[in-house]
Amino acid sequence: MFRIGIVGGTGYVGSEILRLLLLHPQAEVTMVTSRQTAGEYVFNVHPNLRGITELKFVPLSIAEIQNNCDLVFTATPHGGSMNLVPRLLETGIKVIDMSADFRLKEPGAYDKWYGWTHTNPELLKEVAYGLPELHVKR
Numbered sequence: 001m002f003r004i005g006i007v008g009g010t011g012y013v014g015s016e017i018l019r020l021l022l023l024h025p026q027a028e029v030t031m032v033t034s035r036q037t038a039g040e041y042v043f044n045v046h047p048n049l050r051g052i053t054e055l056k057f058v059p060l061s062i063a064e065i066q067n068n069c070d071l072v073f074t075a076t077p078h079g080g081s082m083n084l085v086p087r088l089l090e091t092g093i094k095v096i097d098m099s100a101d102f103r104l105k106e107p108g109a110y111d112k113w114y115g116w117t118h119t120n121p122e123l124l125k126e127v128a129y130g131l132p133e134l135h136v137k138r
């Protein structure tokens with residue numbers, strides 16, 4: 001069983017990841033973050049999850065994620081993951097980032113397409129683009 005955290009569980013992407021993983025037999029969602037609704041029951045924000053989870057949203061804490069998760073999804077807006085993901089990786093847990101912050105390999109492409117400069121360009125060499133269809137062995 002993988003212990004999984006979701007950063008940004010009130011958003012469109014985070015809430016879909018949450019719904020899918022709550023129903024997954026090999027995943028245990030141990031924490032879901034939201035700065036604005038921390039302390040609220042998840043089912044108050046996502047009524048479709050009433051009866052499925054008793055989790056509450058928690059504030060973002062790297063230490064809490066490290067203690068409670070094997071893997072974390074970051075479903076934060078573009079530009080928000082760029083500084084967060086390196087801090088999470090430093091704890092040794094695996095990270096799946098749903099934003100575009102590590103999607104492009106060429107650092108200069110962020111200036112061109114997104115209008116901001118990447119602050120952790122060295123990480124771009126290491127990340128794997130997680131589109132399963134690209135990595136299927138035939």
Ligand SMILES: NC(=O)c1ccc[n+]([C@@H]2O[C@H](COP(=O)([O-])OP(=O)(O)OC[C@H]3O[C@@H](n4cnc5c(N)ncnc54)[C@H](OP(=O)(O)O)[C@@H]3O)[C@@H](O)[C@H]2O)c1
Nearest residue numbers: 008009010011012013034035036075076077078080098099
């Ligand atoms: N929407 C799509 O179809 C789609 C598809 C693929 C990928 N994506 C990417 O997935 C990411 C999330 O998209 P979305 O549409 O779900 O966004 P969204 O609806 O704006 O949700 C963002 C979530 O992140 C949290 N958040 C915002 N700023 C944060 C910060 N600085 N630190 C920690 N948490 C923060 C928000 O909750 P709080 O403010 O309460 O913390 C919220 O739960 C984006 O990067 C997007 O480009 C989106």
